[in-house]
Amino acid sequence: MKVYNWGIIGAGWIAGQFAKDLKLLPNAFLKAVASRSSERAKTFAGEFEIPVSYGSWEEMSADPEIDIVYIASHHPFHFENTLSCLEAGKAVLCEKPFTMNKEELDKLVEVARRNKVFLMEAIWTRFLPSTRKVIEIVNSGELGKMQNIYADFGFLLEYDPKHRLYDLEKGGGVLLDVGIYPVFISQLLAGPPVKIHTTARFAESGTDHSCNIIFEQKENIVSSLNCSLLSHSPVEATILFENGYIRMESMFLTPGPITIHRKDKDPQLFEFPEKGGGHHHEATEVMRCLDGGLTESPLLPLDFSLGIMESLDRIREICGITYGN
Numbered sequence: 001m002k003v004y005n006w007g008i009i010g011a012g013w014i015a016g017q018f019a020k021d022l023k024l025l026p027n028a029f030l031k032a033v034a035s036r037s038s039e040r041a042k043t044f045a046g047e048f049e050i051p052v053s054y055g056s057w058e059e060m061s062a063d064p065e066i067d068i069v070y071i072a073s074h075h076p077f078h079f080e081n082t083l084s085c086l087e088a089g090k091a092v093l094c095e096k097p098f099t100m101n102k103e104e105l106d107k108l109v110e111v112a113r114r115n116k117v118f119l120m121e122a123i124w125t126r127f128l129p130s131t132r133k134v135i136e137i138v139n140s141g142e143l144g145k146m147q148n149i150y151a152d153f154g155f156l157l158e159y160d161p162k163h164r165l166y167d168l169e170k171g172g173g174v175l176l177d178v179g180i181y182p183v184f185i186s187q188l189l190a191g192p193p194v195k196i197h198t199t200a201r202f203a204e205s206g207t208d209h210s211c212n213i214i215f216e217q218k219e220n221i222v223s224s225l226n227c228s229l230l231s232h233s234p235v236e237a238t239i240l241f242e243n244g245y246i247r248m249e250s251m252f253l254t255p256g257p258i259t260i261h262r263k264d265k266d267p268q269l270f271e272f273p274e275k276g277g278g279h280h281h282e283a284t285e286v287m288r289c290l291d292g293g294l295t296e297s298p299l300l301p302l303d304f305s306l307g308i309m310e311s312l313d314r315i316r317e318i319c320g321i322t323y324g325n
């Protein structure tokens with residue numbers, strides 16, 4: 001068994017969740033963390049028993065012993081962090097949203113493919129057992145034709161211009177950070193939109209704090225997708241078919257149960273107990289691909305991430321969501 005040396009760029013909240021889950025994997029060794037602050041890197045390294053800490057992001061890509069870098073900085077920095085790692089020949093798992101726009105992602109994909117280096121977006125939901133089960137049921141065709149997808153992700157976040165979700169410089173706004181999950185599940189199950197209808201509302205700081213989206217997709221499937229910082233919502237995904245529906249229970253993007261409701265039958269619940277928080281599944285996929293000499297995951301290929309970014313760009317254009325780029 002090959003053991004891979006991992007590094008983390010960005011010592012924030014999600015980096016901690018990921019570090020905890022990585023420890024569950026016998027073929028992963030978390031060797032280094034890089035932060036813009038050497039003090040924050042040291043504290044993080046101490047908390048998660050990481051032997052090396054760097055006080056700048058650049059030092060991570062220069063470390064020859066690191067095989068895979070997990071990028072957990074705020075999204076305006078994903079492009080530069082990922083680029084420097086790819087150029088240094090490191091495999092990269094980059095948090096969602098991959099980049100701020102499709103133009104940035106086009107460039108990263110071009111570099112990864114040209115240099116034959118592994119690159120994947122850290123949409124952990126794709127690799128959860130619940131999502132895999134949903135795909136299995138959809139592909140079986142047992143529920144008949146798919147008609148609609150409803151998915152939402154909302155929570156009340158009181159207005160605070162210093163909070164990253166209300167701060168444009170930190171990539172604030174609900175669409176890219178939160179709305180990406182409903183968009184993701186819709187495109188995973190029904191493909192990219194042919195037509196988009198959407199509207200957004202804005203906070204004082206200029207960030208979008210709610211966005212409602214309708215996708216018209218192939219085979220006449222229509223998705224209704226909502227994200228909001230203004231109200232709590234069920235955070236469920238429901239996939240409707242001629243002969244029943246599948247509900248990915250709250251919170252649909254995290255490890256959790258799904259229920260199949262077949263017409264005239266009792267609902268069937270599937271549960272998927274987890275050892276950790278669920279982030280190890282995506283890390284497992286990265287190492288499975290590297291073991292097999294792959295530079296993209298067949299389960300979450302770069303073209304799929306490009307499709308997501310294209311939709312986010314189009315929604316932004318229609319709603320007037322800008323970041324000065």
Ligand SMILES: NC(=O)c1ccc[n+]([C@@H]2O[C@H](COP(=O)([O-])OP(=O)(O)OC[C@H]3O[C@@H](n4cnc5c(N)ncnc54)[C@H](OP(=O)(O)O)[C@@H]3O)[C@@H](O)[C@H]2O)c1
Pocket residue numbers: 009010011012013014015034035036037040072073074075095096097122124164177
């Ligand atoms: N997959 C998921 O479930 C999930 C969940 C949440 C977020 N995310 C994504 O992950 C990325 C980071 O989100 P996050 O929630 O982890 O953000 P966060 O906690 O605000 O951390 C982001 C960055 O801020 C810096 N930072 C952390 N603590 C700080 C402090 N006390 N003072 C100043 N700077 C500090 C860190 O960079 P340095 O240490 O390098 O300075 C860190 O990389 C975003 O792109 C987000 O969309 C994904």
